[in-house]
Amino acid sequence: MTTNSPEYMQQWRKAHPVAVRKHRHQTYLNQKQRDPEAYNDTATVRHDQWRKHNLERARQQQRKSYARYREENLVEKQIYARRHPDRIRANNARQRASRKGAPLSDPALAQEYIAILDGDPCAYCGSHDEIQIDHVIPIVRGGSHDWDNLTAACRSCNQSKHAHPLMEFLCR
Numbered sequence: 001m002t003t004n005s006p007e008y009m010q011q012w013r014k015a016h017p018v019a020v021r022k023h024r025h026q027t028y029l030n031q032k033q034r035d036p037e038a039y040n041d042t043a044t045v046r047h048d049q050w051r052k053h054n055l056e057r058a059r060q061q062q063r064k065s066y067a068r069y070r071e072e073n074l075v076e077k078q079i080y081a082r083r084h085p086d087r088i089r090a091n092n093a094r095q096r097a098s099r100k101g102a103p104l105s106d107p108a109l110a111q112e113y114i115a116i117l118d119g120d121p122c123a124y125c126g127s128h129d130e131i132q133i134d135h136v137i138p139i140v141r142g143g144s145h146d147w148d149n150l151t152a153a154c155r156s157c158n159q160s161k162h163a164h165p166l167m168e169f170l171c172r
């Protein structure tokens, strides 16, 4: 069975219901964007208006639909997690850091850190070249953006340390 045979496509669609629904929705959105007139004063517009005036009932329907597709979405989520464990880990770490109240890539704060680190040599090799802010415990490993987790590191050390735990990096 080749990958573009109708049987294969049918099986693929059966195995990926979420992707199929997403594709259908995207097609609808594309058509709507291309020809907005055709979608004026249609059921969609009336439904949008109805939603605005019946928020509580609309929410109920949304919950119902969520429950209906819950299993499918979970399966799709598991497939994604198996394919991209690193992305899931990074996302979890970001959420943990944000719960701890860590500012997420705030450029103003980063400038403040750099000003305070100014003149500090690389904590790992003592170099003064291209100093950057290093997270001692990397964010993806649950480290925070707090002061005690930040230090100066040269670009080279920062890059080779990357997401390695500190001890692993130092013992190499």
Ligand SMILES: [Zn+2]
Pocket: 122, 123, 124, 125, 126, 127, 153, 154, 155, 156, 157, 158
């Ligand atoms: Zn260095």
